[in-house]
Amino acid sequence: MKHIMLIKLKPGTDPVEIQERIWKTFRKLDDELDWLNKPNICRCCEGTESSFDLMASFELDSEAQVKEYQALPLVEKLRDKILDRVADKATFDHY
Numbered sequence: 001m002k003h004i005m006l007i008k009l010k011p012g013t014d015p016v017e018i019q020e021r022i023w024k025t026f027r028k029l030d031d032e033l034d035w036l037n038k039p040n041i042c043r044c045c046e047g048t049e050s051s052f053d054l055m056a057s058f059e060l061d062s063e064a065q066v067k068e069y070q071a072l073p074l075v076e077k078l079r080d081k082i083l084d085r086v087a088d089k090a091t092f093d094h095y
Helices: 015-032 065-070 073-085
Strands: 002-009 036-043 054-060 086-094
Touching: 002 015, 015 036, 015 054, 015 073, 054 065, 073 086
Parallel strands: none
Antiparallel strands: 002 054, 002 086, 036 054
């Protein structure tokens, strides 16, 4: 199952900085967890009218691991660091 997060940043927020913070967390989680695989993050193409600035995704072994992922201390720390710069977000799972 693929877990996908779309992120809209507040005006003036550097998308590269946020992308790097998320990627750093994803790399740590990928190294530590057997059930989180193929992390990826990409930015919207410049010049497009996309509703979101970033798309982050990874694969999980099961749907039950979404809640486990959300409760991880590294994820909570990341959320605390970037939440004030996020204007909107959407998440969904692809099976």
